[in-house]
Amino acid sequence: MTEELNNKNLSSLIEHWIEHNESHIQSFREWAQKAKKDGFLDASNDILEAANKIEEANKHLNKAKEGLFHLH
Template structure:
């Protein structure tokens, strides 16, 4: 299940970055930065999920 969550998050990260670029292009700089920050938080979440996944195989 963890692998599914990681892959799902990756698709969101990609989408967020695309929308951040669109927002920036349209002059919504603050919104663009916030969307990029959200993508960064999801990347951080995936780091924790990967650690959890690794822990499942070390018992």
């Protein structure tokens, strides 16, 4: 049986993705600090950039979630 897609369950799914991404952002930033401390400066910068991109993705997910409830 396939679950019917509606505003509520899509909103819940998007919220799950955002929360999941937040945990990755935190982890990436922690590991970037460790990498920087151990002299892996390029890797540290790239990991931080990845965290920033995930943060940007969350902005889009939030926008999508908000848009679910502004449909005509």
